[in-house]
Amino acid sequence: MNKFKQPFFMKKDINAENDIDLLVTLFYEKIKANTTLAPFFANTNWEHHLPRMKEFWYFILLDKPGFRGNIYDSHSNRGIKAPHFDTWIELFCETINENFEGEIATKAINKAKELAMLFSWKLTETEGK
Numbered sequence: 001m002n003k004f005k006q007p008f009f010m011k012k013d014i015n016a017e018n019d020i021d022l023l024v025t026l027f028y029e030k031i032k033a034n035t036t037l038a039p040f041f042a043n044t045n046w047e048h049h050l051p052r053m054k055e056f057w058y059f060i061l062l063d064k065p066g067f068r069g070n071i072y073d074s075h076s077n078r079g080i081k082a083p084h085f086d087t088w089i090e091l092f093c094e095t096i097n098e099n100f101e102g103e104i105a106t107k108a109i110n111k112a113k114e115l116a117m118l119f120s121w122k123l124t125e126t127e128g129k
C-alpha cells in the first residue's frame, strides 16, 4: 500500500456520546454471551443499567457531569473475585480494540484497568480470595 494513503477502514477515537453508546452496547453483548460473567447480571434491569453505564463513561471520558454513585459498593457482596476482573477487562479491551483507536480509547482501557485493580484489591481485602 502507498504509505501516504489512508487505509480503507480506519478506526476512530471515542469522541462523542454516540461512540460511548456503541461501546457500552457492544460490551454488554459480550458480557451477556460470556458464561463466566453473565450470571452476575442475572437480576439486572438492563433498561436501568445500560443508561447508568453510559452516564458513567460520558463522565469519565467526555467530562460530562451527571453520573453519581458509589461504584465500589455496587460490586461488593456479589461474589466477584479477581479472575472475574481479568475476564471483564479482556472483554472490555476487545470491544475497544475492535471498534476504536486513539487517545480517548486508550484512556478508557487504562481507566477500566485501574478501577478493576482497585475493586479487585478492595474486594479481596474485605471478602477474601
Ligand code: HEM
Residues within 6 Å of the ligand: 037, 040, 041, 043, 044, 045, 049, 052, 053, 056, 068, 069, 070, 071, 074, 075, 078, 080, 084, 085, 086, 088, 111, 112, 113, 115, 116, 119
Ligand atoms: C468482574 C467484573 C465486574 C462485574 C461482574 C460487574 C458487575 C456489576 C453489576 C452486577 C452491577 C450492578 C448492575 C445492576 O444494576 O444490576 C454493576 C454496576 C456497575 N459497574 Fe460493574 N462489574 C464489574 C466490573 C466493573 C468495572 C471494572 C467497572 C468500571 C470500569 C464497573 C463499573 C460499573 C458501574 C459504573 C456500575 C453502575 C453503578 C451504579 O449504577 O451506581 N464494573 N457491575
